[in-house]
Amino acid sequence: MNWITNYVRPKINSMLGRREVPENLWIKCPETGEMVFHKDLEENLWVIPQSGYHMKMPAKARLKTLFDDGAYDSLPQPKVAQDPLKFRDSKKYTDRLRDSRVKTDLEDTIVAGVGTVEGLKLVAVVHEFNFMGGSLGIAAGEAIVKAFERAIAEHCPLVIFPASGGARMQEGILSLMQLPRTTVAVQMLKEAGLPYVVVLTNPTTGGVTASYAMLGDIHIAEPGAEICFAGKRVIEQTIREKLPEGFQTAEYLLEHGMVDMVVKRHDIAPTLARLLKILTREPAGEAMVVSESGEASQALVPAA
Structure with missing residues (x-):
């Protein structure tokens, strides 16, 4: 054959x-x-x-479309222990890492860069969902912390695009320790008086939602994104009740006050630019007006 x-x-x-x-x-x-x-x-x-x-968008493509002219400086991936627990399920954890690296051409799930959006410098952090479901492990946690440190050093805002199934089970408690580490990094940025904006993409779940993904100054969500800690099926089996239609979607969370606005992908960059210029008191010729439904519109105002 x-x-x-x-x-x-x-x-x-x-x-x-x-x-x-x-x-x-x-x-x-x-x-x-x-x-x-x-x-x-x-x-x-x-x-x-x-x-x-x-659809899910590749991390590098998202950075390229976010920054002006697609130009940005990539942040290096920190070196960490690869398989501290010598974990194995149906296959070795090291083999899973190798396969994901071949598939995505990335070292781990986090891709970060420094660039400008409509002239405003910022640090952007993106999860690559195709790398083991965007799961949060030691390498991802360290990369996120380093990105926050870079934003503080550059004295600029940080924007993060989570897309994750949660903590990486192959790293056990070491993965869960990234939740408080990243939370401390968020607090450091806020103490420096710098804005932190989260753009929730599909899906944002588990330990990522339980930490840095829900600690932003402003939360934007893409249409239809699933945002939750535990999945709908798990909750229904636990409480033995049927959940509402559209439960845990971006639109449902907007209606119930969990996110500030739902913005289409094509409008993410200009929306971020306007919001961050307001938060950093940068001169701008436009202001953002957000209706009760979360729809964003522009209003012309004199430049500061």
């Missing part, structure tokens, strides 16, 4: 001029089933054009 697959089939394909079609050439919308050409999806910031469904 290997001889047919590895030799005969490629020979026939080359003779007929056939080419292998990439598996991800077309992307299916989870809501409507619409098939979207992956290049079109990428150009539209991974938002399905017709339904407006926000």
